[in-house]
Amino acid sequence: MLLETEGLTKRFGGITAVDGVDFALETGELCSIIGPNGAGKTTFFNLLTGVLEPSDGRIRFDPESGGDAGGASAGADGTGSAIDITAASPDETALAGIHRSYQITNLFPTLSVLENVRVAAQASRGSDSWKLWRNVADFEDHYAEATRILERIGLAGEAETVTQNLSHGEKRSLEIGVALAGNPDLLLLDEPTAGVSSEGVDDVVALIEDVAEDHSVMLIEHNMEVVMDISDRIAVLHRGELIADGPPEDVRGDEAVQEAYLGGYGREGSEAAGDGSDDEATDGDVADGDAAADGGRRVRAGGEPR
Numbered sequence: 001m002l003l004e005t006e007g008l009t010k011r012f013g014g015i016t017a018v019d020g021v022d023f024a025l026e027t028g029e030l031c032s033i034i035g036p037n038g039a040g041k042t043t044f045f046n047l048l049t050g051v052l053e054p055s056d057g058r059i060r061f062d063p064e065s066g067g068d069a070g071g072a073s074a075g076a077d078g079t080g081s082a083i084d085i086t087a088a089s090p091d092e093t094a095l096a097g098i099h100r101s102y103q104i105t106n107l108f109p110t111l112s113v114l115e116n117v118r119v120a121a122q123a124s125r126g127s128d129s130w131k132l133w134r135n136v137a138d139f140e141d142h143y144a145e146a147t148r149i150l151e152r153i154g155l156a157g158e159a160e161t162v163t164q165n166l167s168h169g170e171k172r173s174l175e176i177g178v179a180l181a182g183n184p185d186l187l188l189l190d191e192p193t194a195g196v197s198s199e200g201v202d203d204v205v206a207l208i209e210d211v212a213e214d215h216s217v218m219l220i221e222h223n224m225e226v227v228m229d230i231s232d233r234i235a236v237l238h239r240g241e242l243i244a245d246g247p248p249e250d251v252r253g254d255e256a257v258q259e260a261y262l263g264g265y266g267r268e269g270s271e272a273a274g275d276g277s278d279d280e281a282t283d284g285d286v287a288d289g290d291a292a293a294d295g296g297r298r299v300r301a302g303g304e305p306r
């Protein structure tokens with residue numbers, strides 16, 4: 001097992017944002033985390049990456065569990081090479097091999113596209129991290145890696161572009177590139193298609209599928225077409241609790257999930273969400289709360305357009 005949480009809980013005062021979550025991820029899996037606004041998805045990511053410390057429970061990570069998805073391995077079950085990252089800092093979880101792209105853009109806007117990835121590659125290398133005074137020639141390998149990553153994410157032609165001039169979709173791809181620069185074992189992607197145009201979504205989805213070929217991926221995503229299409233597994237959070245966890249077809253048919261979140265999405269004869277309410281979503285986003293179509297702009301389920 002690559003990652004395992006046991007009774008993972010985070011309380012903020014009277015709110016239990018993540019409530020006793022037992023979750024496991026096999027090496028090589030692409031698992032989407034879905035659920036309504038406020039369900040605890042981002043808090044879950046914050047716990048896994050050391051941004052927040054759990055109120056209760058444990059997190060174990062075993063980058064050595066290796067092998068292919070589903071392969072037998074001792075590891076995060078407390079044996080073998082698993083490490084306890086329950087109280088690890090963001091730096092420590094990154095060094096352990098968990099990297100993340102953020103829901104809110106996390107790039108240096110005035111640096112070039114190449115520099116954004118190069119800095120990330122440099123920052124992730126323990127000993128020479130942030131030794132900016134060293135001769136640039138020392139960092140040729142970082143440039144080489146950054147260039148390889150730009151090719152992979154389809155931005156090689158924009159290497160010298162100032163990042164703030166990229167399209168929104170290109171920025172989301174670059175964020176994935178920045179996360180890749182740390183050579184992660186596990187990549188956490190927080191709403192990578194949020195705010196991206198319909199045409200741009202296809203590029204971001206293709207990139208996620210490509211990256212999932214050689215990385216384990218956890219994805220927070222409100223676009224149900226994307227989620228159902230690319231996930232090996234889907235875990236559903238509702239009020240902090242894990243209410244379902246399984247293959248897309250099982251989760252789509254789960255009554256509790258339909259009620260808590262999907263609102264009719266994927267039911268026979270129903271492609272759109274809304275389930276009789278006034279809410280309407282576009283392009284496979286499920287409606288929840290006050291989500292609404294907005295002149296063709298992609299909207300998040302249960303949230304404001306981004």
Ligand SMILES: Nc1ncnc2c1ncn2[C@@H]1O[C@H](COP(=O)(O)OP(=O)(O)OP(=O)(O)O)[C@@H](O)[C@H]1O
Pocket residue numbers: 012015016017035036037038039040041042043044303
């Ligand atoms: N730092 C914090 N302090 C207090 N409450 C918080 C904090 N972070 C999150 N919460 C609360 O925890 C709950 C879960 O929030 P979280 O952002 O994890 O949900 P989410 O599923 O990611 O929602 P969304 O889909 O809107 O991003 C919410 O009630 C939220 O208000």
